[in-house]
Amino acid sequence: MHLTRRTLISVSLSITLALASSATAFAASPAPAKGEHGMVVTAQHLATDVGVEVLKRGGNAIDAAVAVGYALAVVYPNAGNIGGGGFMTVRMKDGRTTFIDFRERAPLAATRTMYLDKAGNPVKGASLDGYLAVGVPGSVAGFEMVREKYGTLSRQDLIAPAIAFARDGFVLNQGDAASFADSASRLAKDPAAAAIFLKKDGKPYGMGEKLVQPDLAASLSAISEKGPDAFYKGAIADAIVRASGAKGGILAKEDFEQYAVRELKPVTCSYRGYEIVSSPPPSSGGAIICEILNVIEGYPMSYLGAGSAETVHVMVEAMRRAYVDRNSALGDPDFVDNPVSKLLDKGYAKEIRDRIDPFRAGVSKDLMPKGFGESTETTHYSIIDDEGNAVAVTYTLNGSYGAGVVADGTGILLNNEMDDFTQKPGVPNLYGLVQGEANAIQPKKTPLSSMSPTIVTRNGKPFMIIGSPGGSRIITITLEAIVNVIDHGMDIQQAIDAPRIHHQWLPDTIYVERFGLSPDTLKLLAGMGYHLDISEKSWGQAAGILVGGKSLAEIEKGGGARYNGAMDSRAASGAAQGY
Ligand code: DON
Numbered sequence: 338m339h340l341t342r343r344t345l346i347s348v349s350l351s352i353t354l355a356l357a358s359s360a361t362a363f364a365a366s367p368a369p370a371k372g373e374h375g376m377v378v379t380a381q382h383l384a385t386d387v388g389v390e391v392l393k394r395g396g397n398a399i400d401a402a403v404a405v406g407y408a409l410a411v412v413y414p415n416a417g418n419i420g421g422g423g424f425m426t427v428r429m430k431d432g433r434t435t436f437i438d439f440r441e442r443a444p445l446a447a448t449r450t451m452y453l454d455k456a457g458n459p460v461k462g463a464s465l466d467g468y469l470a471v472g473v474p475g476s477v478a479g480f481e482m483v484r485e486k487y488g489t490l491s492r493q494d495l496i497a498p499a500i501a502f503a504r505d506g507f508v509l510n511q512g513d514a515a516s517f518a519d520s521a522s523r524l525a526k527d528p529a530a531a532a533i534f535l536k537k538d539g540k541p542y543g544m545g546e547k548l549v550q551p552d553l554a555a556s557l558s559a560i561s562e563k564g565p566d567a568f569y570k571g572a573i574a575d576a577i578v579r580a581s582g583a584k585g586g587i588l589a590k591e592d593f594e595q596y597a598v599r600e601l602k603p604v605t606c607s608y609r610g611y612e613i614v615s616s617p618p619p620s621s622g623g624a625i626i627c628e629i630l631n632v633i634e635g636y637p638m639s640y641l642g643a644g645s646a647e648t649v650h651v652m653v654e655a656m657r658r659a660y661v662d663r664n665s666a667l668g669d670p671d672f673v674d675n676p677v678s679k680l681l682d683k684g685y686a687k688e689i690r691d692r693i694d695p696f697r698a699g700v701s702k703d704l705m706p707k708g709f710g711e712s713t714e715t716t717h718y719s720i721i722d723d724e725g726n727a728v729a730v731t732y733t734l735n736g737s738y739g740a741g742v743v744a745d746g747t748g749i750l751l752n753n754e755m756d757d758f759t760q761k762p763g764v765p766n767l768y769g770l771v772q773g774e775a776n777a778i779q780p781k782k783t784p785l786s787s788m789s790p791t792i793v794t795r796n797g798k799p800f801m802i803i804g805s806p807g808g809s810r811i812i813t814i815t816l817e818a819i820v821n822v823i824d825h826g827m828d829i830q831q832a833i834d835a836p837r838i839h840h841q842w843l844p845d846t847i848y849v850e851r852f853g854l855s856p857d858t859l860k861l862l863a864g865m866g867y868h869l870d871i872s873e874k875s876w877g878q879a880a881g882i883l884v885g886g887k888s889l890a891e892i893e894k895g896g897g898a899r900y901n902g903a904m905d906s907r908a909a910s911g912a913a914q915g916y
Contacts, residue, residue, distance in 0.1 A: 364834075366831045366906065370912075371915050374916050375900065376902040378718060379413075379912070381912075392722050402425065402720050407498070410499060413716060414534070419474065420476070420751040420752055422475035422754065423439060423733055424730070424786070425437040425730045426614060426728070436600070436601045436603040437482065437599075437600055439732075441474055443473075443778055444471075447778050450778075452464045468751070471751045471752055479732075500554050503554035514541070514542065517541035519737070527742045530750065554748070555746075574593035576747050601670075608634055611800060612794045615791040616790060620785070622786065628681070629656055630819070632655035632693075634683075635690045644854055646865070654699050657845075658842075661704045662680055666706075700845065719881055720882075725798070727799045734750060734753065735767070772785065789805075800883070806878055807877040818832045818833050828891070829903040833881050848872050880903075881902070882901065
């Protein structure tokens, strides 16, 4: 997703132009993938194959999630990683749920003003490019912790496919090549990154060419043999700390030694009889998805219909108010007292509904809390096994290829997750999020995330596994897929492919995917006072699984496949595969 390349069309200013370029595009979607024993949906087809093989060999969904996590670090380097972090929502076959937080932490030497100049203004790019942008990575610790506690296969077994892809190389398809081409100029800035991802002539690898990553193979082999200590206490940490010190970063060996995974209780809520199990702080995802669902539960969404002006109106007003809460109140639970129970309260949702004008757009600046002044890539994958263990993983380097730097000899791309913190209250970050004090930078703190790996259950059984990349839009992407299945009756592929809308309080704009709403609908919304932005580029790459049929109707009728997988049609290299 490249927010910068978006074409901005303001409907309220230029309604004719917007209307001329829009028509509803509820295009037909391909049928979801079917499986009776397991399903793996990831953003890179080779990683999907790895997950399916693990399941076929008798590994459980957690084993497959670990193997896919390592494989994506090799075959999907813009977001798959061992130099970043993420979240895993797990539901075991016996109904136990848990949440693994292996997201980055701020280095011990981090300060709340580290990205500001002497005048107190953010230094352009400081939280995005190079070593100062890097948070202490968590992926290796996370994968190993979850494997030991919930997996069944050995670490060596699960890392082996990733080592093979790195050592022997893999052939790029059209989507892989496009991603390298997009980021070539950025990767060229770091000699170690350029040596891996660009050819000798400085050009990116093209479709049909093979990318070999020997340094990454060596790092993965060391982790396979010695475990996370090879990353956090050994030569890999030393190399990253050395490169960081030499190139303006603040990472220290103690940062790596002190990194610890957190196992947290997921956020849960009910929506029309379904249970949503999703990410707790330090993600805002679960709480904000639940807050929005609680608000729209009071409206007849199914009757209002997918893509109607009324549906967009109530969804946007719920989003607007929920993002105020997100951006002002939430942060790392070790540092901030998060008002999660208030946000999940159905009474609070009713108060929000009561303030929504049925005929007019709300005004974001009227909701300004105290303390405010006025493509990027992540990846999500969903897995379920024969026993019904379900796993949703969203992990990331934050921006595409993270900070764009690799410490010499490691082959490991490092994240730029520090940009997710509030650099200065009121100043927007990469995703345009205007955030407050609760998410200020502090040593060892985790920046607030929007990542929302989610499992929906019905009658105590897994129903849907869903999540997506998309920065601040992850929340609305995930939410809309759930509403499309439950309220609008779409099958899982249609629910994911359907055009998206997004509102995040500030800017006070409804973002609409091009052709996402009909000209009539846009006109109605503009008439209610909305400012609309028709984005030329689509956003998100959701990966979903529906259990018991491809849609609610098929589930009710019976006879559908047990597992139905869908990779977003917006994803160029992904695949859903069942067996
Ligand atoms: O944790 C977050 O909310 C962001 N770092 C996610 C970044 C992301 O989704 C980028 N992908 N498009």
